[in-house]
Amino acid sequence: MSDNTGINLESYTDIVDQFIDWLQTYADLGETTLRNYKGDLRDFITWWESGEGGGVPFDPAAVATPTLTQYRAHLQTVQKKAPATINRHLVSLKRFFTWCAEAELIARDPARVVRSVPSQRSAPRQLSDKEEARLVATVDQYGTLRDRALVYLLLHTGLRSCEACRLKITDLEINPRSGWLIVRAGKRGKQRRVPLNVTVRKALEGYLGELASTAETAPGQFVFRSEKGGGLTERGLRYVVSKYVQIARLEDVSPHDLRHRFGYRLAKTGTPLQEIAQLMGHDSTDTTLLYTKATGADLEARVARLAWE
Numbered sequence: 001m002s003d004n005t006g007i008n009l010e011s012y013t014d015i016v017d018q019f020i021d022w023l024q025t026y027a028d029l030g031e032t033t034l035r036n037y038k039g040d041l042r043d044f045i046t047w048w049e050s051g052e053g054g055g056v057p058f059d060p061a062a063v064a065t066p067t068l069t070q071y072r073a074h075l076q077t078v079q080k081k082a083p084a085t086i087n088r089h090l091v092s093l094k095r096f097f098t099w100c101a102e103a104e105l106i107a108r109d110p111a112r113v114v115r116s117v118p119s120q121r122s123a124p125r126q127l128s129d130k131e132e133a134r135l136v137a138t139v140d141q142y143g144t145l146r147d148r149a150l151v152y153l154l155l156h157t158g159l160r161s162c163e164a165c166r167l168k169i170t171d172l173e174i175n176p177r178s179g180w181l182i183v184r185a186g187k188r189g190k191q192r193r194v195p196l197n198v199t200v201r202k203a204l205e206g207y208l209g210e211l212a213s214t215a216e217t218a219p220g221q222f223v224f225r226s227e228k229g230g231g232l233t234e235r236g237l238r239y240v241v242s243k244y245v246q247i248a249r250l251e252d253v254s255p256h257d258l259r260h261r262f263g264y265r266l267a268k269t270g271t272p273l274q275e276i277a278q279l280m281g282h283d284s285t286d287t288t289l290l291y292t293k294a295t296g297a298d299l300e301a302r303v304a305r306l307a308w309e
Contacts, residue, residue, distance in 0.1 A: 015060065015105075016041045019096055040092035047071060060100045065110045068093060076117065083119030090116055124260040124290060131250055132261060138248040147240050149200075149207035150224055150232075154241075154255060156200040157181065158262030158280045161234045161255045167223045174201050174208075186281040194279055260291075267291040 020038050023029055029037075045058045048067075052074065056062070068090075075081045075089060090111075097111040127135075132155065139151045153164060163183050171182045179196035186192055196204070204223075211225075222231035232240075237255055245253045259280070266276045277288040 015058070016045070016096075019099055022099060036088060037092045037095070040089045041096055043089070044071060044093060047074060060097065061106045063097070063106075063110050065113060068111055068114045072114065072117065083117045087116040087119065090114060124263075125252070125257050126264055127253065127257050127261040131253065134248040134250060135244060135253070139244045142247055143244060145203075145207040145210050146224060147244070149203040150237070150240060151244065151258070152200045152203040154258035155261055156197055157194045158259045158266075159183065159194070160187070160259060160281075161237050163281075164255075165222070165224065165232050165234055165237055169208075169221050169223060172196075172204065172208075172223065174205060179204075183281065188283065190281060192278065192281050263288070263291040 016038060019041070020034060023034060023037065048058050048063070048071075049055070052070070071093075072086065072090065075086045081089075094111040094114070097106065097109050100106045101109040135151065136155075139148050143151070150164065153159060159167075163186055166185065167181065167183075171184060173180050174196065179201045181194050181196060183190075183192050183194065208223075224232040224237075226232050226236055241253070241255045241258070263276060263280055266279065273285045273288045273292070276282075276291065277285050280288070282288050
C-alpha cells in the first residue's frame with residue numbers, strides 16, 4: 001500500500017509510533033483519540049511481552065485470533081475493565097491490524113472476526129428534585145429574564161442546546177391558555193412541535209416583553225441573544241447554565257442534563273414511550289426506554305424493603 005511505504009519490516013520496536021504517524025497523516029482524529037490508540041496498543045504489547053501472549057518480542061505477524069480473545073478475557077476478568085473501555089481497546093487493535101494487513105506486514109488480519117463485548121446502555125444522569133429546585137431558585141434570584149427563560153425552556157421542553165440556540169421568534173406561538181414551539185431542524189434535520197406549558201410560557205412572555213423594549217424582535221431574529229446582540233451560541237448557552245450551577249453549588253450538571261430531566265419527569269408521570277420520543281425528537285423508542293430505568297438508589301430501596309430486620 002503506497003500510503004504505508006517506508007515502514008521498516010526488520011524491526012517492530014516502533015511499530016505503534018509508525019501507525020500513529022499514519023493516523024495523524026491520513027485520519028481525521030483528535031489528539032485525545034490518538035493518545036487512546038497509542039495507549040491501548042502499548043497496553044496490549046506489554047501484556048504480550050510479559051508472557052501472557054507468548055513472552056517474546058512483539059511481532060504483529062505472530063498474533064493470532066485466539067490471542068486477541070485471550071486479551072479480551074484478560075481485560076474483562078483480570079483488569080475488570082468496563083465494557084465500553086474493553087471495546088475501545090478492541091477498536092484500537094482492529095484498526096491497527098487492518099493497517100498492518102494493508103501494509104503487507106501480516107498475511108491475515110487476526111482481529112477482523114474478534115467480537116466486541118456486549119454492553120448495556122446506562123441511563124442518562126438524573127437530576128434530582130432537590131438539584132432542580134436549587135438550580136431554579138438560583139436562576140430566579142440571580143438570573144436575568146433571558147437566563148431564567150432559557151433554563152425554564154430546557155427543563156420544560158427538553159430541547160437540545162443547538163435547538164434552543166436556533167430558536168427564532170417565528171418558531172414560538174404563545175397564547176393565554178396554550179402555546180408551542182417548532183424545532184425546525186432537530187437531529188438529522190427532523191422537525192417537531194413541542195407544547196409550552198404555563199410555566200415556560202410565563203417565563204418566555206416576561207423575557208420577550210423585555211426584549212421588545214430594548215432590542216429588535218423581527219420575525220427572523222433569534223429568541224436567545226448574546227450580550228453582543230447576535231444569536232446565543234452553544235458555548236454561550238453552556239456558560240449560562242454552568243454559571244448558575246456553580247452559584248447553586250451543584251456538581252456535574254450540563255445543559256443536556258436539563259433535557260434528560262424533562263424526559264425523566266415525563267416517564268415518571270406515565271407518559272407513553274412513543275409520546276416521549278415524539279416530544280424529545282428521538283429516532284427510536286430504544287433511546288427513550290433509558291428514561292424508564294430505575295436508578296441505583298431506586299433499586300437499593302426496593303431490595304431494602306425485603307429485609308427481615
